[in-house]
Amino acid sequence: MSLATALKSGDAGLLPSKRDEDWKWTDLRGLLRVLPPPSPPSEAALTAGPFGDLGEIEVGIVNGRLRGDASALILKPGEKRVVRLRFVAQSADSSHSVQLAIQLGKGADLTLLESYEGLAGGYVADAALDISLAKGAALERIVVAADGEGAVSVSSTQVALGPEARFAQTLLTDGAKRQRIETHVAHPGAGASVRLDGVYLLSGQHHADLTTMVEHGGVDGTTDQLTKGVVRGQSRGVFQGRIVVEEGADRTDARMRHNALILSDRAEVDAKPELLIFADDVQCAHGNTIGALDEEALFYMRQRGLPETEARALLIEAFVGQVIERIAYEPAREVARAWAAHRLRA
């Protein structure tokens, strides 16, 4: 049951539905009675995406079709580069899916600036990424999901890590009609480290689902996860985080935090943080909070002269800023800051 298999077969009955435990908050079958026809090829030129001209190389995927070649995503041992990876939907009321591999050889270092750009309404898109990091390789992945109004979009990523590899991810999304961004990490321990962060800023009737799963299979691995969300209007945020520490994966250090602010009566956040620990000697913690803005802090700020809207914006920006600060690639951090400020002050 996945969007990809449903799109391949054209059978909407194969879509995941709320009867599937992992999809209970992101029902696709109930939403899509009929799948739209395949997206046509598009020759239209690409204008600048969320990351502008950062990085050296751009890999574009338009309506599910690769433009140019994707060899920039295969790094030989020791290679280092910054790549923009853009998934662009240019045709309304159509559907497409794509699969892509990203491979880092020993000690390679990739900064991946990934974006989902919806330039048309009513499309259905699926992207599947297969990422592997050899020993000592490092990947920082920063994702801006800007699927359009009316889009149904699923992005799922499988990450396999070698020993001492470093994988860091920051997802930034303002949702879509229905959107899911899923990350699965096979964590070998062995000195490898994972940072899995996310920010969702939702309004209107947008829906965003950040689902992660990390399986610690060996000793000496770390995972540090921080997700923050702000929901307004009638939007809905979903966070599903699962960390599994297999038997024998001792000295694992795994931390998961999810904090959400609900700023309207009709917005909703559903969260399911899970730590499944089968090893004895581990340090694991998770924290999950869902609440409103601190009214006392707001009064304090207003007493110092800040108008209410500005006080709110400052508090919320600071709230999500704690995630954005963790982005290591500085130009992307600036993009992320501007992205958040634009959405919070709109």
Added chain:
Amino acid sequence: MLSVSNLHAAVDGKAILKGLTLDVPAGEVHAIMGPNGAGKSTLSYVLTGRHGYEVTDGGATLDGEDLLALEPNERAAKGVFLSFQYPLEIPGVPALTFIRTALNAQRKARGEKEITAPEFLKLARQKAGELKIDFEMLKRALNVGFSGGEKKRMEIFQMAMLAPRLLILDETDSGLDIDALKIVADGVNAMRDPDRAMLVITHYQRLLDYLKPDKVHVLAGGRIAVTGGPDLALELEREGYDKYARAA
């Protein structure tokens, strides 16, 4: 400058202030003392416009203008500053960023031009030095992880930076050791000015040793029970609030 007349206020429908009348002219320091539960903090919150404090009768003006009709931030821009008994932590917002944003918001509301970054930093360094505040601390999120004494000093620092006209100090002495108390008192004294009024709310007399108020009011039962000179504070320290609390 501040004129409170026959002020009645309720919290959750319960009457707390019951006809409080008080005048604080420019250039003067007035102390408000009183037993716990007399309405001292309620007075400070009503004057600054906190949500949930309902004025049921009477009023308060600043330079003749109706204070109670204004939003909290409008009152701040008019020059009302409350030093909180329990200053709030503002995660993720560096103290300097916060104060600069507040100062510029006030200036904008008054139709003045914004302070430039170099001007602001120069002023901040000077005031931090006077209050013996480590400048590095001002780069940290406001009040997050600060000790009680540091938070109070940060309140006085903000006061010095914002240069308000009506200062309300709500139990600013609580949680301070004697050295910190002296630094805070020096900071407040440095702000004494013929064009500035201060209302010092305190349970104990010790802060008043340093601040030397012009007048001391005893707040009991939701109104001013008695007004006197600095000697009144000493008498209260000796004899307690019992007779006023009973009379109320």
